[in-house]
Amino acid sequence: MFEGFGANKRRKVNIEEEPEHTKPWVEKYRPKKLDDVSAQDHTISVLKKTLTSANLPHMLFYGPPGTGKTSTIFALTRELYGPELSKTRVLELNASDERGIAIVREKVKNFARLTVSKPSKEALEKYPCPPYKIIILDEADSMTADAQSALRRTMENHSNVTRFCLICNYVTRIIDPLASRCSKFRFKSLDESNAIGRLKEISQLENVPHEEGALQRILEISNGDMRRAITLLQSAAKRLGFGELDKITSQEVEELAGLVPTHILQEMLNKVSQGNVNEIIEYVNEFVKNGWSAVSVVNQLHDYYITSNDYGTDFKNKISLLLFDADAKLANGTNEHLQLLNLLVQISQVPT
């Protein structure tokens, strides 16, 4: 009989007690308290007020990936209940869980029905411990509209003992009747001045030397996504001590982020502006062997054409359309080689 993988050598563990140093940095440096969450001052100050008033509305957090949504709700529940009580008072359902209509209803019902366990004396001293439970629906934009409307009723039925927190990237994917029942909190994409502090702090704690401007470069590349920034920082730090590298450089960061180096991009642009179809075909044949991602090339071309002063508006408009078309096709999982080649050939035909 099959008994799980290598069952003899493995034992059950409690996922809760995690030593920090075995976790990737994104997890290790996940904000633990509301105060640790950087760059979302407005949201955090409002949430802190709810801590003292002990009356929480239903909530909807929305904003781009890596801006602290998941971290914030867990920090909030920890400050409301403390680590012990959170285990029984908080239910997390995310896109990895089965979230069909019937299942959500069932799970929520069962969870809501359990009588709230009495907080211990110590917990009461330290935490507000309000008398309701919190249900977190993370990545709620991947729920179908049907499941969402079923949720409406569920929310109402149990509103005396539960509070919901919906988390999503696109607020428009949440049906209106649901969204209107929640207080909305927008999580801003992190801007440089806010995020740099956090990155500096982490690089100090982890002892990673970095060249002037390297951290800024990480942030530019990550485009406001703190998770990407921290992963990139850790990736770059892993490279230290290999070869010549004794501190993180912008160049290394770009390489790790999979950006096409400027001189190669320039070579490509030259081929395109010469407009010889056969040569472009040859060039792309060689180019794709390097494995750069076509999406990244599209983004870099976009940055180049749109910020350049050498082209007129009409030309930029036409190029943009081509770039958007290619980007949409790539997002549908198409063949990178064909799409990149078509894009470059089409661009080469646009009269300047």
Added chain:
Amino acid sequence: MSLWVDKYRPRSLDTLSHNGHLTSVLQSISQQPRDLPHLLLYGPNGSGKKTRCMALLESIFGQGVYKMKIDVRQFVTPSNRKLDLNVVSSAYHLEITPSDMGINDRIVIQQLLKEVAQMEQVDFQESQDGLAHRYKCVVINEADSLTRDAQAALRRTMEKYSRNVRLIMLCDSVSSIISPIKSRCFMVRCPAPPNDETVNILNYVASKEKVQLESDEVLKVIAQESEGNLRKALLMLESMALCNEMQLKKSTPIIKPDWESVISKLATKIQKEKSVGCLVECRSFLYDLLAHCIPARTILQELTFALLRNSSNEKAKIAILQTSSIFDERLSLGNKPIYHLEGFVARAMCSM
């Protein structure tokens, strides 16, 4: 007896051929594997992603990763359908391939990951730097063909279980991987070997297998033909050597897979005649190719390039590329490849 491709596959980081920079990236990862982030290896087909992934695992866990077994596991879908799936695993890692499980990939992956996450290695070696073995690696082949649903489900799972599970995802193209997953991974680009490297590797294998070479020329031709795909190059070398009594001369004809010559014939046909009758003949070619399990997107790509090669008219080339990019997208969105391939053929005929 195994194929030369498998027989001469490097098994450890120090024996990896081509691209020293990439090898040093992997070495830097394996040196401090404790807080390893999730990894995503991307690059063209046959550039050695799997080989590098296994070599990396070997450097973290030791030879044991090559002691693999296959188990048949049963999964139950929410609609109570049972599915059987082969899972390859060693004591330290397990491998899954999304195309084996079709649209149920989310359920299978979540079930496997949960199971792995709840267990922890107890025999991790204290010697190296302690806790390197605390986690198990889950290798996801062809990660770019994971459904959106499965990818969305991985988001929280990758964070929640990051103590006991590390994912290593392999894919040809990162374009169809959603960005929240990319931002959770250390992305490693694996370029194809340049031709001279391919020649070196072919040379090494040829000498080990006692193939008599008149000169390097024939190897250069193989390298050229294989377009950076090392697997293809080695398969070609082996079949050519076996067909020519282990003696390769400059003039030895290249052996290409049958389907490639079928596609060249198809291209010539399309170019010669523009008629419904010809379209019907082309259809039988296409059915034949599909029946031999040649993926539709490979057919489209090869056919496009064959048409580009044959045509001398620049306008026609541009039109073919544009058509091809459209039908490429339809192939990814639709689920009856023959419609779209045939549609492409008809359009291509008109643009010649």
